[in-house]
Amino acid sequence: MLPGPLLPLAVLAVPLGMGLLAVLPRMRAHALLMLPVAPLPALALAVFGARGEADAADILLGMRLGLDDRSALFLAASAFLWMLAGLFATAYMRDTGKREVFTGFWCLTLAGNLGVFLAQDAITFYASFTAVSLPAYILIVHEATRAALRAGRIYMILALIGETSFLAGLILAGVQAESPMIPEVSAAISTAPQGDLILGLLLVGLGIKAGLVPLHVWLPLAHPEAPTPASAVLSGAIVKAGLFGMIQFFPTGTGMEGWSTLLVWAGLIGAYFGIFAGLTQTKVKAVLAYSTVSQMGLMIAAVGVALAANDPPHVFNLVALYAAHHGLAKGALFLSTGVAHRTPRKRLWPLLAVVAVVSLSVAGFPFTGGGATKTALKSAFHGPEATLVAASAAGTGLLLLRFWYLLRFQAADAPGARAGLALSAPLYAAIAAALLLPWVLLGFAGLETAYILKPSNLLSGIWPLVAGAVIGGAAWALRPPRPPVPPGDLVVPVERAVRRAAHRHLRFAFPRPQIRPALRPERLERLLTRWDTAGLLLLAFALGLTPLLLL
Amino acid sequence: MIESVFDILLCALIVGVALAAVLGPRLFSSVVFFIVYGLFLSVAWTHLGAFDVALAEAAIGAGLTGVLLVAAVSRLDRLGVKEPAPAPPVARVTSALAAGGLSGALVLALWSLDPDGTGLAPVVEANLHASGVRNPVTAVLLNFRAYDTLIESVVLLVALVGVWSIADERHWGGEPGLRQHARPDGVLATFGRLLPPLGLLVGVYIVWTGTDDPGGAFQGGTILAAVWLLLAMAGLSDAPAITRRRLRLAVIAGPGVFLAVAAAGAVGGGFLVLPTEYAKPLIQEIEAGLALSIAATLALLVLGPPQRGPR
Amino acid sequence: MIAMAPVFCIIVPLAAAFASVVRPLPRPLVGLAILVVLGLTGMTVAEVWQQGAHRIPVGGWQAPLGIALVVDGLSGALLATTALVMTAVLLAALPEFADRDRETRKGWAFWPLAFLVWAALNAAFLSGDLFNIYVSLEFLTLATLALVSLEETAEALEAAMRYALFALFGSLAYLLGVVLLYAAHGTLDIALLSQADLQGTNSIVAAALITTGLAAKTALFPFHAWLPPAHAGAPAPASAMLSGLVPKAPFFVLIRFWFDVAPDLPGEAALQFIGTLGAAAIVYGSVLAMRQTQLKRLVAYSTVAQLGYLFLIFPLAGGDGLSQVWSAGAWTGATFHAVSHALAKAAMFLAAGLVVHAAGHDRVSAMNGLTQSMPMTAFAFGLASVTIMGLPPSGGFVAKYLLLTAAFSSGQFIWAAVIVAGGVLAAGYVFRPLSRTFFHGHVQTVAVPRRQQAVPLTLAALALLLGIVSSAPYAFLQTGRPIAAEEGLE
């Protein structure tokens, strides 16, 4: 058991408090210093803390926080990335405006992100999910450029649709469960008469967050516009909230076969769509964003497998492991773009080399951390899906090759530019963690190092990359026409249509009926004022009353 | 049978005169017909045996009302007022139908009456001895239903206050009516000198006799008022200014005495109770007061509000 | 002596009137007279409360020979209402009419007329004899006629003459009915007549004539056109008694006739017809009130509308319904309305009078900005409006509620709809002037002392109080009724 609710509450309260602190006038100047500190309690809890549940009954509708090994992994990886990105931001954001606002919302988003992993009841989960979704808007639009505002708007719309849909799903499930606790809710979904509706609604909510194609459109728009540390946590930690939600809420076992298949194929399609769309991008962070879409696709597919698997927790653990690596690695890649900005072209080569290693790790090159996690994940798939998963690595490799290629052009023009320690240290720490951590955690996923290092597994890690290299080489040589896919792909036509519709200004006003009195009572009154009329009426009244009285 | 013929003839005359009064083309002739109508009615009342009413109708209905109307006609003539256009034929026909309908309904109602009558004559007769007077009408007026008469006397006062209240503000405090300029040797002046002593005598007598025979305060008071009016018209006596205390006391004397008697009775245990033994003197006292007030009030009513400022 | 208190309610105002004819009374004496009559009225009410309804034979002569005064809950309540309203009216009139250096026409005439109206009202409310009622009503008519013409403008004089036409014709129609009744039954006493058989043609015609006459005098639609100019043209204190009290007298007689003299008269259709005219009065009067540009006219048309409610007593409580459970509720509701309307309407006219005086003209715009310059008067007008609209908490509400209950209980939904709509329409006209009181910047240039403003406010507050402490008046009103509504709303 967790020792009382205080510690987990502190995990959430500390970032929130720091966020509030940051906006105080006196603290504004040093607001950024909060960033690396805020996630530390979470990290501490995840690494050193006990596992179990704790209730804070008065908060929300009865808050329950809890931690098991899997959520601790999510929590730790996220908190660690948040910490590194925060550290990075202290230097990277130093000269921008509204730092206190940035800090405040960073902390709020952070608290939400951590809350998602800790929540054991649906309400806390939802509240955290909201907290991680909406304040992130502020992080995205921080630069306040037109593009950033557009990206923010689209993000917001999608996030709100997602929130609403998710809440609707929760409500439908909540009635069935008669308890707000996630296990009960999850169990209730499988028996609920509207189970499919609930799952659909939840999937929309979580899928938007997790970048599930076709709900992914905000990612390639938001990532290039957000400040680099924000992109890092968006891609590395925040999207994982959606994934974690699926793990938490989706029931497993019999009856879920359909949803399993759906998720597997949706995920796989996403994985490949991300690759193809990403290859056409020219913005370096857009490429990374599509890579995230692709990678999340794989993870969602794995979740899909788990739903109908014999041992779902095992598969979920594999996903968790994969996600931890991906988070750190992708975070590192994003950070690297920031470092590149501050590095003169000539001195870019060491960075490029390191980035190449991380890219290979993401693509699953054997002996890297990514290689280990990919091998582990592939163990969940069977049949043609397994092949597709394996083959996707070729695409990932290609995509990251493109990234690597584009990164070279990010270098600073000023020869004297220099990325300080505060920028590079987090980058390298993230890279180190990404490369090494999976090996440490293999046992958690129930796998042995030996399994990873089995030749067949090594081989299946290498051949896609080789294939990718061949294709890449061929492409370089042939220079095929690049289809112009704008960032955000599907959203662009939708946006255009909406804008056109909005031009026809819709107004909700009822026509006001103009009533003109048809009969002027004054005329009647003038008539009645005349004694001859009134007297006649009086007589008529008297003479009329007589027979009426006899009736 | 002959009596019936006479009745019918009289009634036909009355109806005819009434029609003439109502429909007469000239206002003045209408008023004259109205006076004649009143006199015929007086005859009718005599014929019906209601001598008190006959007297009252002659004095009040025909006499004073007539004078009032004649005076009004002459005032209007002097003001040169316009006569409104006659009603259109449609209105006449409708009105005639409606009025005829009313009469018809009344005839119907009369027809359904019990022919033997259920009046209060026997009850009055039975209680007459306790009333203090011998004229049953006076008994009803001043004892059995004295309360009605009290209010009635007040009504006259109300009318007078009302008439005075529409005086021209500038003329407040002046004398009522227009200044009369009768030629000192004219017929009116002669009559004015001749008639008053006689009228005074008749008037007082009628008041006095009212307790036992037909007559009473109202009839007598009216005659007294006529006397005063004659004097005023003859220019022999100016009415006192309306602010004069004595005039006002005279006006309220009758109702005042009446009210005092009523109040005294109420204190003693019965509102307007006239103990049998004191009934006659009390009634006479009331009659005297009333006659004075009625005479003054009626005369002043006819004279109207002051038409000239105080001197 | 206490038993004679009702009689002195007539005697004392008469005496005061006589005295004022001779010479306008000084203020203290006016005050004394008011206090005495108030006290006597209080004693009358206490007497009825304790002893129940009773008759006072005038002159010691029993009916049918003599006249009897009837003192019951209804007459007691109306006596009390009259006393309250008259007190307010006389107090409000003091600054305008009393204590001038030189006797003026209005300063002289108002006081006797006012006391005479008081006496006439009390006489009418107490009378138990149909002919005596005729005399009392004539008494009242002539006194009010003089009050209507008091301003001496062409409009006022014309209004007075028009009023005279309606009222005198009404009186004659009533008298004709009484004559027919006497011819058939040989008595004029209410109690004795109620035992007579009134089914004959003769009595039916009489009933129709009596109803017609009194309807004309109560200004029932469509015989109402005389009322607004007459009431609006009089000086404000006079208007207050004219509108608040005077129409209640003929209405009271109507109730006496229909419910005490002739409860067994057939004619469900006639009752419905009268009710229809009442309903029409509510709607028509309200609509016209809404369209007035002059303040006092507006208030006067409101009287036309409000009097309409009274006539709903006939379909709701009369005829066959008289024996029904809801009848007593409806009867009490209508009489309750008469009382509360009297208080409220008098307050409204007095307030309007102050406003007109302060603003110097009679247009509705005289109310502009009143809450700033004369808040008490604005408040008085507002409170009175609450009663007129029949909103809680006010006597008007209780009355309306009782009538509504009767309408539903007897299944006559149409009357219920009219009653309810009447409230909305009333809001339509009272809020026109009331809105103006909130205007920015005020038009009242003549200062009115608070003491004067307190009079209408008190009266309006009384009307309101009637809606809060309504249980006792409710019970009191029913004293002497054959079927008391103990369970009024069941």
Add this chain to the structure above:
Amino acid sequence: MSGVDTGTIFALTGAVLIGIGVYGLLVRGHMLRRLIAFNVMSSGIFLMFGATGARGPAAAPDPVPQALIITGLVVALAATALVVALLLRYAQITGRAALSEDMPGEDDPA
């Protein structure tokens, strides 16, 4: 009321007079004429009152209606006097002897 005796005849005459009065009241615009009609009508009522009291075999007529008629006469006179005064004052101010609504073409009373 079978059998045509004196009372009956006069009562019926009263009814006719009432009709005449009412007719005059309705069709005549001049206020003085209306007053005349009013008085005709009221005396018609009185005649009816007195005549019904004098019907039947009893020789002496009922004194109660007589007393009441006298009261009524006085009241009618009072009313007439007051209205005449009103009319004269009104005519003095406006030059008219009829109400404004009865004088077509002249709408305003002032």
Add this chain to the structure above:
Amino acid sequence: MTPFLPALILGSALVPGIITFFLPEERVRLRNALNLGGALVKLGLVVFLVAEVNRGRIYETSFDLVPGLPMVLRLDALGLLFVTLSTVLWLLTTVYAIGYFGRRRNLSRFFGFFSLCVFSTTGIAFSGTLVTLFFFYELLTLATWPLVVHWGDAASIRAGRRYLVYTMSGSAVLLFAIVWLESTVGPVEFTVPAEMAAMQDWTARGILVLLVAGLGVKAALVGLHRWLPAAMVAPAPVSALLHAVAVVKAGAFGIVRIVYDVYGIELVHELSMTLPLALAASATILFGSLMALGQRQLKPLLAYSTVSQVSYILLGAALFSPYATIGGLVHLVHQGLMKITLFFCAGVFDERAGIHDIDELDGIGARMPWTSVAFTIGALGMIGLPPIAGFVSKWYLGLGGVGAGHEWVVAVLAASSLLNCAYFLPVLTRIWFRAPGPHAAAAKREVPAALVVPPAITAAAALAAGLFAAFAYSPLGWATLIVGREYTP
């Protein structure tokens, strides 16, 4: 003392009000002291009562208006919920009004009617019979009208007229229905179940529809709502009170009473009237939001938002499920807290920066951060974002909708949330993310405290009501208690 408690509480609002009417305009301090004192006394009494009622005690006093027409003042848990809300918000609004009006004129009048308004609201909450409810309900109409027309300009008077036309017609319908009902089944007391079975089904339905329509005017049901946006011309404290506590709430509260204490939800359900009611409420929810979308000025936007939000309460009342009831009742409080915050803030924006239109808000966040934060909390709460109070209501309403077998309710709620976003978020964007416009540049400082602190408090309360919803004395806790004690079948 105890039987007089309801009267005492009523008196604490009425007496200062009446005295205030007669205070000369210059006695500012005395007036403020009176009003604040009254509000504080009332608050104290209510706090005491909350503890007592929580223990299950019920206070009741009554007298007969006329025989068979009893006026009953009764304090039950539901009434107390409403009273507590009104008491707390009255205190804050009084403070705010003192700050808002400063030294302006006609304040004795204003505060007099203001107190009368609160008095009526309290009376409505205490009413133990239908007639008592109507009694205070009408008093409320009368007391609020002077507040609506307070400025005395043409627009105010026009708005006042519309207000009256609507509310008076509503009252007429209500009175009609009440008397109809009572003459059919006898006097209706909330505690005693009336003999509703005595009615024909269609009569019962007809009366119910009339009752709801009558009360629905004040509750601004769609079609009957048009007075509400018009009444926006009133001074900010009035709007705040109107929208949060007094008028619209009185209507909503009345409907809750009708459905639960007069008919009983089971009967309403048996008459198959729950669905039409819920549909009417839902239509209003969506309609209000759609209309808000088209507004260019801040206060009308807030007004239409009220139209929408108040119907949440009705929706909760109409659905045959304890969850929904809880949701409706708790929204009574939650909407009050959030909407009063928004109106307070709108008033501050107007008073300190002259802002009326939405596009004048550009960049005001930087200049008036406290107000802007409070506004933001209110707006987000309206959207239903956790952990602000609005979310809790929405959650329970959703559960209730599903529980009652009407899954579409969830869709309505979802659509409403999205629409709320659509009209509130652009406002927030302007406040926070636009470059300061002329109004922001000219904005005065956020003083006095009397003007700024009340919205801060209510915003904090709205936040706390959601964040600590499970706390026993939270609005939710109390609503649950009410439902558990009184309405659980």
